[in-house]
Structure formats: structure tokens, C-alpha cells
Amino acid sequence: MKTLNEIIEERAQKLLDDYNETRNKPDVMDYGDRTIDYYKEKGLSYVLERLPPRYIDADVLNLDLREKLNKAVKNKKGVYLYGQAGTGKTYILYAMLKYMRAYGLMCTLWNLPEKLARLKSFYSKDGSGEDGITDEIQINNYLFIDDFGAEKVTEWNSEIMYRLINYRYENMLQTYFASNLSLQELAERSGDRIASRIAEMCDIIEIGGEDKRLQKHGSDTNNSMSS
Numbered sequence: 001m002k003t004l005n006e007i008i009e010e011r012a013q014k015l016l017d018d019y020n021e022t023r024n025k026p027d028v029m030d031y032g033d034r035t036i037d038y039y040k041e042k043g044l045s046y047v048l049e050r051l052p053p054r055y056i057d058a059d060v061l062n063l064d065l066r067e068k069l070n071k072a073v074k075n076k077k078g079v080y081l082y083g084q085a086g087t088g089k090t091y092i093l094y095a096m097l098k099y100m101r102a103y104g105l106m107c108t109l110w111n112l113p114e115k116l117a118r119l120k121s122f123y124s125k126d127g128s129g130e131d132g133i134t135d136e137i138q139i140n141n142y143l144f145i146d147d148f149g150a151e152k153v154t155e156w157n158s159e160i161m162y163r164l165i166n167y168r169y170e171n172m173l174q175t176y177f178a179s180n181l182s183l184q185e186l187a188e189r190s191g192d193r194i195a196s197r198i199a200e201m202c203d204i205i206e207i208g209g210e211d212k213r214l215q216k217h218g219s220d221t222n223n224s225m226s227s
Contacts, residue, residue, distance in 0.1 A: 001066060004059075007102040008047065012039035047101045055094035068205055069096060078175040078202035082182050086211030089178035093144045096176060100142055109144040112161075113151040119160060137164040142174050149181040149189060162194055169197040177202065 002010075016036050023030045048056060060066045069092075072079045079096075081089045093109065100107050119136055122129035137160065151157050168175050179186065183204060187195035 004102055008043040012036050015039045047098050058091050058095040060095045072203040080177045080202040080204045081207050082179045083207035087207045087209045089207050090146050093178050097144050106141040108141045111146045112148050116151050116157050138167055144176045146178045148177045148179040149186050165194050165197050
């Protein structure tokens with residue numbers, strides 16, 4: 001698999017070649033000479049745009065998992081990552097986001113509980129704000145959704161989640177999830193109509209292992225006690 005920098009450089013070269021090919025055509029604005037470094041810097045800036053510092057170096061080092069993720073993307077399917085807290089699901093989402101941005105794809109990442117809270121601010125009991133909610137959930141970008149299933153279970157949240165998933169299901173839009181819940185657990189919590197659509201939209205991948213954050217905390221505590 002190509003490294004992130006290799007992908008950025010290849011895309012930068014293509015953009016530079018396209019620019020040089022078209023700059024002298026009639027009715028095309030000529031912005032002067034440009035270099036590959038110009039496009040590499042723009043590419044890297046987009047890859048890292050609004051990335052939390054913790055995930056700037058995110059990567060998928062497990063070759064078997066990387067192959068599964070590549071297969072899903074190649075087959076134009078989403079991915080549903082699930083497993084207990086602290087196993088690296090969010091880290092994997094950000095790694096995928098970076099690589100797909102490096103190819104120039106429009107990608108968006110939501111933390112679902114936070115996103116639902118912001119959407120709720122659009123809404124009022126008289127129905128105003130509905131257009132704003134619709135515009136927000138009918139997003140056509142590649143969408144990464146973290147903490148799926150961690151939101152409060154309310155009638156309003158459930159309806160917005162269904163509308164979001166159903167829109168992406170009907171329009172065959174690739175969506176990537178990270179959740180602490182298996183699909184069966186999600187169905188029990190949020191209903192079959194959401195879980196069944198995700199089952200068809202996505203490759204389901206369990207992320208096993210122990211909670212790395214707790215393991216690190218426990219290791220630090222033991223080292224402190226033994227010193």
C-alpha cells in the first residue's frame with residue numbers, strides 16, 4: 001500500500017500536469033508558474049484540516065485490517081467498526097479519513113452525540129429549523145461517524161438517525177462508522193430499520209483487544225507504585 005506522502009505527491013504531480021496543460025487554452029485564467037511543492041502543500045493542508053492533534057499521525061498498521069478496509073473502499077461499501085471502548089476505532093476512522101482526503105475525496109467526520117446536539121439547536125417546537133436539519137443530514141460527502149450508538153435514546157434522536165441512514169442508504173453513499181455496539185446490540189437499542197440498512201451498506205469489522213487507554217493508565221500506575 002502506498003504511503004500517505006506518496007499519494008499526496010502523485011496527486012500533486014497530476015494536478016500540476018493538468019494545470020500546465022490547460023493554462024494556455026483560451027478562456028482559461030493563467031495564474032503563472034506553479035510547482036509540485038505548491039500542490040503538495042495544498043494536499044497536505046487538506047488532509048490535516050481540522051484534525052485533532054491526537055490523530056494527526058493516525059495510521060492502520062495491522063496489514064489484515066488494512067486489507068479489509070481497502071477491500072470495502074474498492075467495492076464502494078461502507079465500514080462498521082465495533083468493539084469495546086479504547087480499542088482504537090476512532091484512530092482507525094481518522095487514518096481512513098486522511099488517506100481518502102489524500103486522494104482528493106470530500107470527507108466529513110462527525111461525533112454523533114455532538115452532531116445531534118448541534119442539530120437539535122436548529123429545531124424548535126413550531127417546526128422552524130427543519131430545513132436546516134435536512135440540509136445538514138443530506139450530505140453527499142464520504143461520511144465518517146464516530147461514537148455511533150452512544151447518543152441518548154430519544155424519539156427525536158432516533159428519527160434524525162433514521163433519516164440520515166436512510167438517505168445514505170437510498171443514495172448509496174459510502175459511510176464509515178465506529179461504535180461500541182455490535183449490530184445486534186444496535187438493533188436492540190435503536191431499532192431494526194437502522195441496523196438492517198447498515199448491515200447492507202457496510203462491511204462489518206470487529207476490533208478486538210483490551211482498552212488501550214486503561215491498560216496504559218494501569219501500567220503507569222504500576223510503574224509509579226514500584227518506583
